[in-house]
Amino acid sequence: xTLTVITYDVVMGRWQPDARGRLEKAAMTxxxxxxxxxxxxxxxxxxxxxxxxTFFRHFSDKREVLFSGSSVLQERMVDAVRxxxxxxxxxxxxxxxxxxxGDMIGGAVERARLRQRVxxxxxxxxxxxxxxxxxxxxxxxxxxxxxxxxxxxxxxxxEAGIAIFRVAFERWVRGPGDVSLDELIDQSITALKSITQxxxx
Amino acid sequence: xTLTVITYDVVMGRWQPDARGRLEKAAMTxxxxxxxxxxxxxxxxxxxxxxxxTFFRHFSDKREVLFSGSSVLQERMVDAVRxxxxxxxxxxxxxxxxxxxGDMIGGAVERARLRQRVxxxxxxxxxxxxxxxxxxxxxxxxxxxxxxxxxxxxxxxxEAGIAIFRVAFERWVRGPGDVSLDELIDQSITALKSITQxxxx
Numbered sequence: 220x221t222l223t224v225i226t227y228d229v230v231m232g233r234w235q236p237d238a239r240g241r242l243e244k245a246a247m248t249x250x251x252x253x254x255x256x257x258x259x260x261x262x263x264x265x266x267x268x269x270x271x272x273t274f275f276r277h278f279s280d281k282r283e284v285l286f287s288g289s290s291v292l293q294e295r296m297v298d299a300v301r302x303x304x305x306x307x308x309x310x311x312x313x314x315x316x317x318x319x320x321g322d323m324i325g326g327a328v329e330r331a332r333l334r335q336r337v338x339x340x341x342x343x344x345x346x347x348x349x350x351x352x353x354x355x356x357x358x359x360x361x362x363x364x365x366x367x368x369x370x371x372x373x374x375x376x377x378e379a380g381i382a383i384f385r386v387a388f389e390r391w392v393r394g395p396g397d398v399s400l401d402e403l404i405d406q407s408i409t410a411l412k413s414i415t416q417x418x419x420x
Numbered sequence: 421x422t423l424t425v426i427t428y429d430v431v432m433g434r435w436q437p438d439a440r441g442r443l444e445k446a447a448m449t450x451x452x453x454x455x456x457x458x459x460x461x462x463x464x465x466x467x468x469x470x471x472x473x474t475f476f477r478h479f480s481d482k483r484e485v486l487f488s489g490s491s492v493l494q495e496r497m498v499d500a501v502r503x504x505x506x507x508x509x510x511x512x513x514x515x516x517x518x519x520x521x522g523d524m525i526g527g528a529v530e531r532a533r534l535r536q537r538v539x540x541x542x543x544x545x546x547x548x549x550x551x552x553x554x555x556x557x558x559x560x561x562x563x564x565x566x567x568x569x570x571x572x573x574x575x576x577x578x579e580a581g582i583a584i585f586r587v588a589f590e591r592w593v594r595g596p597g598d599v600s601l602d603e604l605i606d607q608s609i610t611a612l613k614s615i616t617q618x619x620x621x
Contacts (some may be wrong), residue, residue, distance in 0.1 A: 284452045349550040371604075374587045375612045379570045382579030403572075411576045414511045419469045 239277045241267040246284040249329075250337040255281070255344060285334060286325075289351040293358050295319045296380075300362035309368045313380035316359060317404050320384055325400035328391065335392045354379045372409065383407040434543045440478045442468040451538040456482070456545060467507040486535060486545065489525075495561050496520045497581075501563035510569045514581035517560060518605050521585055526601035527594065536593045557582045584608040 246266035248257075260281055264271045277282050296316035303312040324331060332414040338344040359377035368376065387403040450459040456469055466470045467540050497517035504513040510612035525532060539545040562580035568579070588604035595604075 272440065305444060308615075346547040346551060347553055350547060353550055369593060371587045371608050372592070372611050374614055375583060375608060376615050378583030378587065379580065379616065381610065382576060382583060385577045386579065389575070407572050407576060410573050412616050414509075414573055414577050415580065415613050 238267075238269055238273055242269060242277055243284055246281065248336065250285075251333065255323055255337055255341045272277050275299050282344070282347065285337060285408075286347060286351060289355070292320055292323060293351075293355050295323055299305050300359060301365065303366075305366070307370060309363055309366070309376040310379065312363065312366065313359060313376045314383075314408055317380050317384045317387075317408070318401070321387070321400045321404045324388075325391075328396055328400075331388075352381055352385065359382045360404065381409060383411060429576060436485065439468075439470055439474055443470060443475055443550055444485055445479055446536065448534050451486075452534065453524060454540050456538055456542045460576045483548065484543070486538060487548060489554060490556075491525065491599075493521055496524055497556065498559050498563045501560060502566065504567075506529075506567070508537070510567070510573060510577040512562060513564065513567065514577045515584075515609055516564075516589075516610070517587045518581050522588070522601045525589075526592075531598055532543075535592050553582055553586065580612060 230342050242263060246258070246263045249262055249266060255291045258281065260271055260274050262283075263281065264274045267274075278287060296319055299316040299319040300312045307315070338348055356374075356377045358378055360373045363373035363376060383404065384407075387400060387407040390403050391398070423559060442465060447459070447464045450463055459482065461472055461475050465475045465487075465572045468475075479488060497520055500517040500520040504516050508516070517561065537548055538618070557575075557578045560581055561574045564574035564577060584605065585608075588601060588608040591604050592601045
């Protein structure tokens, strides 16, 4: 168990010492040490020094530990589109949504990297992540429809936003860590604009 | 069995009467009538008037009947990027790839609709489709890297291409059928350019 304790200290210092945070830390540690499939809720609760009952007050199952953030992320991004003044163009509203995602996640690169390692190691989790992204894209398109944006522009702007976020996020979690997520998102937006504008109509 | 025979005649007339084509027809009919999960390879072979052995000469499993086209699609799209003259800009090379996909699929809207109905009815198949799209995006980005396109531009152009294809394909299979896939792809490309250009830098 010494390794586990060190893992906590070194890489998980950002997490809060509340019950939910302790459960997250314990789950991530076990998912990385033993694999996601091999870890039970009982083991997570034990390592966190809490009961299974407490676990289930915070998460519906062990997968939820990895994906509970996704619904909050979606809410923030959709709110950013809804809250943008009516004069803001669709692609700019999507840009605000992606920036909101960056603000929410960007402070915790080590946590994002650990989560990514858990997901990369398991095909079911990778599929789950793709589904969350597809759902998010649909929700963003819906928020643009509410602003009066038609098809196919709404879906394309939403998909472009997901592409910008995904590419920036990948570079952030897999890169050397010298560039912030915000900066990588800005680079992605600029790059996408430049690519589509260089092409003759 | 009368219904089954009628289904063949009316909607699947485009398929070839070879063994592979007959297996595809039989599989799709059963997936729609009984559900994908509830259908066995033995039943597919029986309805096609062929043996299970013949089925497995053409498909590795019953899911492969729905997804064997995806690898050919990926090959065509990657080839289109590779074959584009060096002077062609990244986004235009991706446009050629999406057009190649349109050429490959665009002639068989009824087949695409039936396949989509099977996939829409099953979460595992929806996940599989998302994974195929993610793999395709990675392959297109790789083909752009070979042309000397850097990150994040290569990944963003590839993701933009997938977005264009996905949005056009959705409108095609779910729409009234009065617009061709090629035309919907052109509309998607134009819409994406317009969206990203309207936004101030």
